[in-house]
Amino acid sequence: MNxxxxxxxxxxxxxxxxxxxxxxxxxxxxxxxxxxYGSGSIKRSGLYDRTLETLVQAxxxxxxxAGVEPNPRLTTVNRGIALCREHExxxxxxxxxxxxxxxxxxxxxxxxxDGDVWDFFVGKAxxxxxxxxxxxxxxxxxxxxMNGSGVITHWEEKLKRGxxxxxxxxxxxxxxxxxxxxxxxxxxxxxxxxxxxxxFEQYFSLTENTPLQxxxxxxxxxxxxxxxxxVLANPEDPxxxxxxxxxxxxxxxxxxISVGMxxxxxxxxxxxxxxxxxxxxxxxxxxxxxxxxxxxxxxxRVSRFVQYAERVWGIDRAGRTDEEVAVAGIxxxxxxxxxxxxxSRLADFGIGEEHLDRMAxxxxxxxxxxxxxxxxxxxxxxxxxxSL
Ligand code: NZQ
Ligand code: ZN
Numbered sequence: 001m002n003x004x005x006x007x008x009x010x011x012x013x014x015x016x017x018x019x020x021x022x023x024x025x026x027x028x029x030x031x032x033x034x035x036x037y038g039s040g041s042i043k044r045s046g047l048y049d050r051t052l053e054t055l056v057q058a059x060x061x062x063x064x065x066a067g068v069e070p071n072p073r074l075t076t077v078n079r080g081i082a083l084c085r086e087h088e089x090x091x092x093x094x095x096x097x098x099x100x101x102x103x104x105x106x107x108x109x110x111x112x113x114d115g116d117v118w119d120f121f122v123g124k125a126x127x128x129x130x131x132x133x134x135x136x137x138x139x140x141x142x143x144x145x146m147n148g149s150g151v152i153t154h155w156e157e158k159l160k161r162g163x164x165x166x167x168x169x170x171x172x173x174x175x176x177x178x179x180x181x182x183x184x185x186x187x188x189x190x191x192x193x194x195x196x197x198x199x200f201e202q203y204f205s206l207t208e209n210t211p212l213q214x215x216x217x218x219x220x221x222x223x224x225x226x227x228x229x230x231v232l233a234n235p236e237d238p239x240x241x242x243x244x245x246x247x248x249x250x251x252x253x254x255x256x257i258s259v260g261m262x263x264x265x266x267x268x269x270x271x272x273x274x275x276x277x278x279x280x281x282x283x284x285x286x287x288x289x290x291x292x293x294x295x296x297x298x299x300x301r302v303s304r305f306v307q308y309a310e311r312v313w314g315i316d317r318a319g320r321t322d323e324e325v326a327v328a329g330i331x332x333x334x335x336x337x338x339x340x341x342x343x344s345r346l347a348d349f350g351i352g353e354e355h356l357d358r359m360a361x362x363x364x365x366x367x368x369x370x371x372x373x374x375x376x377x378x379x380x381x382x383x384x385x386x387s388l
Contacts, residue, residue, distance in 0.1 A: 001207065001208075001209050001210050001213075001259075001260035001261070002207060002260045002261070002262065003260070004259045004260040006254065006255070006256060006259050007166070007254070008146065008147075008169065008253055008254045008256065009166070009169050009171070010145070010146040010147075010169050010170050010171070010172065010173055010253070011171065011172040011173075012146065012172070012173055012175060012249065013025070013172060013173070013174045013175065014175040014176075014242075014245075014246070015175075015176060016176055016177065016178050016238065017176065017178075018174045018175065018176045019047065019050065019051060019054075019136050019174050019176055019179070020050075020054060021174070022051055022054050022055060022058075022093070022136065022174065023054040023055055023057055023058025023060065024058065025134060025172050025174070026055060026058065026060055026091055026093060026134060027058045027059065027060065029090055029091035029132050029134075029171065030090025030091050031059055031060050031061055031090065032060075032061050032063070032087060032088055032089050032090045032091070033055060033060050033061065033062050033063070033089065033090070033091045033092070033093055034062075034063050034064070034065055034080065034083055034084055034087070034089045034091075034092045034093070034107070035051070035052070035055075035062050035063070035064045035065070035093050035095065036064075036065045036068060036080060036092060036093065036094045036095070036096075036100055036103060036104045036107070037064075037065075037066055037068065037094075037095045037096050037100055038066075038067070038068045038069075038070070038096045038097070038099065038100050039066075039067055039068075039069070040066075041096070041138065041182065042095050042096065042138065044182070045138075045179070045182050047095065047136070047138070047179060048095070051093075051095060051136065055093075063083055063087045063089065065079060065080045065083055065103075065107070068096065068099055068100045068103045069099065070097075070099045070281060071099065071153045071160065071275055071279055071281075071282070072099045072100070072102055072103040072106075072151075072152055072153065073152070073153050073154075073155050074117070074118055074152055074153065074154045074155070075155070076103055077103055077106040077107055077110060077117055077152055078110070078117065080092075080103065080104070080106075080107035080110075081107050081110040081111050081117060084107060084111045084131065085111065089111070089131065090131070090132075091131065091132050091133065091134070092104045092107060092108050092131055092132070092133040092134075093133070093134055093135070093136070094133060094134070094135045094136070094170075095135070095136040095138065096136075096137075096138050096139070097137070097138055097139030097141060097142070097187075098139070098141055098142030098143075098144040098151075098282075101135050101137070101142070101144040101145060101150075101170070102142075102144055102149075102150035102151050102152060103150075103152070104133050104135070105130070105133065105144070105148075105149075105150035105168040106120070106150050106152050106163070107131075108130040108131040108132070108133045108167075108168055109127045109129075109130040109163070109165060109167060109168055111130070111131050112127075112128065112129040112130055112131065113125065113127070113128070118152075118154060120163040120165075121152060121154075121159075121161035121162065121163050122161060123366075126165070127163070127165035127167050127168065128167075129167055130165065130167040130168050132171050133168065133170055133171065134170050134171050134172045134173065134174075135170045135172075135173040135174065136173075136174045136176075136179070137173055137174065137175055137176075137179070137180075137245070137249075138179045138180060138183070139180060139183050139187060139191055140180055140183075140191045140195065140241070140244045140245040140247070140248035140249075141187075141190065141191035141194040141195060141248055141282075141283060142194060142248070142252065142282075143195075143198060143248055143249055143250075143251055143252025143253055144252075145170060145173035145175065145249060146169070146170065146173055146249045146252075146253035146254070147164075147169065147252055147253050147254050148164050148165050148166050148167070148168050148169045148254065149162055149163070149164045149252075150162065150163055150164075150168060151272065151282075153275070153276055153279075158276050158277050158358075159276050159362065160272040160273070160275050160276035161272070162272070169254075173249075175245050175246070175249065177238055177241035177242035177244075177245045178236075178238060178241070180241050180244075180245060181235055181236045181241065182235075183235070185232065185235070185341065186281075186284075186341070187281070187283075188231060188232065188235065189232070189283070189287075189340050189341050189342050190281045190282065190283025190284050190287075190342070191244070191248065191283055192224055192228050192231075192244070192283070192340060192342075193283040193284070193286050193287040193290075193337060193342050194248075194282060194283040194286060195220070195224050195244070195247050195248045195251045195252075196221055196224055196225075196251075196290075197267065197268070197283075197286040197290055198251040198252040199217045199220050199221050199251050199257070200264075200267070200290060200294075201263055201264050201265050201267065201268060202217060202255070202257060202258035202261060202263050202264075203217035203218070203221075203258070203304070203308070204264055204294075204297070204301075204304055204305075204308075204372045205258070205261045205262050205263065205264065205304070205371070205372060206262060206300070206301055206371065206372060207260065207261040207262045210258075210260060210261050213257060213258050213259065213260065213261050214307070216256075216257040216258075217257050217258065218308075218311045218312055220247050220250055220251050220257060221312045222312060223243055223247050224244065224247050225312070225336065226243075227240040227243045227244050227247075228244075228336075228340055229340075231244055232340060232341075262371045263371065264370050264371050264372045265369070265370070266293065266363075266369040266370030266372075266373075266375050266380075267286065267289050267290050267293045268286070269363050269369050270289055270293075270359070270363050270369075270380055270383060270384065271285040271286050271289055273358075273359040273360075273362045273363045274289075274346070274351070274359060274384075276359075276362070277355050277358065277359060278349055278351055280349050280351075283342075284342065284343050284349075287337045287342035287343055287344065288343055288344060288345060288346055288348070288387045289383065289384075289387055290333070290337075291330055291331075291333050291334040291337065291344075292383050292386040292387045293383055294330040294333065295327075295330055295386070296373070296379070296382065296383050296386070297370070297372050297373040298326050298327070298330065300372050300373040301372065302322050302323060302326050303322070305325075305326035305329055305330065306322050306325045306326050306329070308326075308329045309325045309326060309328050309329025309330075309332065310325065310329075312329070313328075313329055313332040313333075315328045315329055315332065345387065345388065346384070346387050346388050347388055351388070352388065353385075353388065356381055356384050356385065357381065359380075359384060360377045360378075360380040360381040360384060361377060363375075363377075363380045364376060364377045364380060
């Protein structure tokens with residue numbers, strides 16, 4: 001295990017009806033709030049009305065940034081920054097999934113910065129401060145509700161980039177599983193894949209002597225797998241929705257499950273390049289790429305893949321070589337994604353060979369990616385080819 005520090009300042013308020021506390025949670029931060037949300041799911045579910053009513057009762061003045069896109073765009077972030085400055089906003093409340101929360105984080109940091117907020121995403125500046133923000137989560141997937149990361153798309157340049165800072169951890173996040181009942185099946189599946197992928201990025205590591213971290217990762221994966229079928233069979237299953245939601249938060253909350261481990265993140269970087277060009281849902285892209293990344297890299301540490309196959313998928317090693325067990329675990333992953341209805345080929349999105357070089361070039365723009373196996377341009381291109 002490597003040396004590490006861990007801090008996570010986000011207060012989690014979990015439970016059915018928790019959003020009723022929003023007024024008292026927001027009020028200590030000020031009375032002028034920017035409410036950030038997406039294309040309308042919160043209006044259809046009634047959450048918008050309830051949230052507004054509770055905030056107004058608490059004496060809060062609400063301004064709004066509506067229409068945050070899935071794969072949120074820089075132009076929207078800039079609109080939010082302008083609104084914050086115009087109305088002297090004191091607190092940002094994000095109500096939605098990862099896209100809404102990420103946009104809110106970028107706005108929070110951008111307001112406190114004199115230059116172009118995109119500087120944070122291309123390494124030209126680091127965040128020195130941010131407006132406080134909080135979230136009401138409506139989709140279990142990214143972990144953005146309890147981490148300091150955000151991912152934004154510069155659509156005109158076809159770039160999707162992340163930034164991170166302790167300053168943009170939400171001050172609180174409300175996790176009410178019943179708010180995810182209305183998530184459509186495809187986004188529920190994308191969320192399941194995203195949560196599992198976050199664990200993969202941390203679990204497939206070369207760091208030695210991390211038994212607790214490995215078991216934490218395996219537990220999250222098993223819990224997601226156990227709850228996938230119940231959620232898909234009954235989208236209003238409170239226990240399964242709740243377990244999935246908590247798995248999403250635990251999987252990516254500042255690295256708690258993998259403290260002291262070197263992480264990989266190559267597949268996420270490749271997926272972001274695919275989303276940047278084709279605007280596909282993040283979890284769907286990961287479902288296609290991850291099994292192919294696994295096949296490409298597993299020989300870097302076969303024993304971790306054997307452990308994965310045995311402990312997560314219950315694969316019996318009797319009579320098989322390590323390599324066969326490792327491959328069986330990878331195939332179990334692929335089969336699971338297919339069984340729950342995730343896409344398995346880039347062709348499912350009409351993606352062909354046209355932009356493979358561009359995506360591979362951008363993925364390694366700042367050098368080789370990944371740590372389980374370092375990937376150069378040609379490696380990334382090969383994984384993309386395998387995914388076509
Ligand atoms: O826009 P609305 O109307 O809200 O609809 C959304 C959107 O169409 C809908 N939705 C959300 N909650 C719903 C709902 N529909 C019905 N009922 C509900 N309760 O779902 C669609 C997808 O939402 P989105 O927020 O885009 O999904 P997700 O949470 O998967 O976020 C994806 C974004 O997060 C980034 C991804 O790259 C992508 O841009 N990521 C952020 C990370 C982070 N901050 O730590 C890490 C991740 O790896 C990821 O990269
Ligand atoms: Zn992800």
